[in-house]
């Protein structure tokens with residue numbers, strides 16, 4: 001089913017597809033703003049998506065994720081890939097400088113036409129992946145990028161969301177950051193496909209490496225499934241271990257493709273996207289109704305119920321749709337994967 005877009009937006013889209021950076025920037029600004037045009041644009045982009053590898057970088061604050069991502073961009077470029085980055089700023093009062101920090105750390109790529117970096121904030125979103133972040137993934141997937149990297153701070157909802165949004169999860173840790181299994185198991189460390197002990201230029205790194213290795217061998221951490229999680233040492237500042245890391249990312253992608261996970265993960269990120277859209281619609285309708293007059297609060301409550309019922313119905317429908325798609329793709333297994 002073709003999605004109708006206003007002519008100006010169509011024009012921006014075709015210019016972005018030709019690789020015009022300004023058009024790309026304006027298009028991304030459009031989809032980050034909530035509204036009916038953005039919704040249709042995201043729908044259109046999603047219909048064009050090619051299902052490219054999405055790699056999430058998560059881990060404790062300050063582990064060196066941004067520095068590492070910048071190095072990984074460089075290595076992926078050397079291998080001929082076009083790379084897009086979504087850097088998520090947690091907007092805690094403490095991390096006021098994070099956005100600037102990310103920009104600075106990845107600045108070396110700012111003049112490379114094969115790299116597009118977008119920093120966004122999660123303001124007001126309880127720290128999860130925002131609607132804007134997921135919409136950006138759909139956009140980069142449609143607009144010709146070969147690898148999409150997302151950087152999030154591995155706390156709270158963001159690390160749950162990243163499991164649905166990324167094909168490959170790189171968990172970044174550093175020496176001294178809770179060198180015991182309990183600390184490793186707490187949250188973020190459990191979900192990795194690839195574990196990285198960054199800052200390996202520091203002598204304490206060996207101890208951290210041994211702890212993570214032990215936890216992996218005991219099966220205490222690592223995303224469940226047919227893939228054996230990898231453990232690597234890097235020094236992002238020294239540029240060490242980067243090639244091995246990118247090798248592991250590529251190896252994991254071959255695993256994802258051969259195991260039928262490629263489109264499954266694309267569908268699960270879309271379900272998350274739909275959930276966030278439903279939540280936003282609900283919040284907007286509540287605010288609108290409440291703003292009208294106090295005696296309309298009853299009406300707002302009724303509207304909320306209506307929205308919830310509709311959201312539940314839609315969610316049920318899309319789940320059935322997705323499971324039938326997944327069922328079909330299971331049946332197709334052995335055929336060429338995804339396309």
Ligand SMILES: Nc1nc2c(ncn2[C@@H]2O[C@H](COP(=O)(O)OP(=O)(O)OP(=O)(O)O)[C@@H](O)[C@H]2O)c(=O)[nH]1
Pocket residue numbers: 060061062063064065066067068095098101105153198199200201202234235236237238
């Ligand atoms: N010694 C050493 N320092 C590093 C290394 N990688 C990053 N750093 C430093 O660690 C600090 C944090 O690096 P970032 O790349 O901003 O870390 P981050 O995980 O993105 O931080 P947040 O996004 O704020 O959570 C910076 O001062 C970096 O220069 C490394 O391999 N070795």
Ligand SMILES: [Mg+2]
Pocket residue numbers: 065066067101102151
């Ligand atoms: Mg960072």
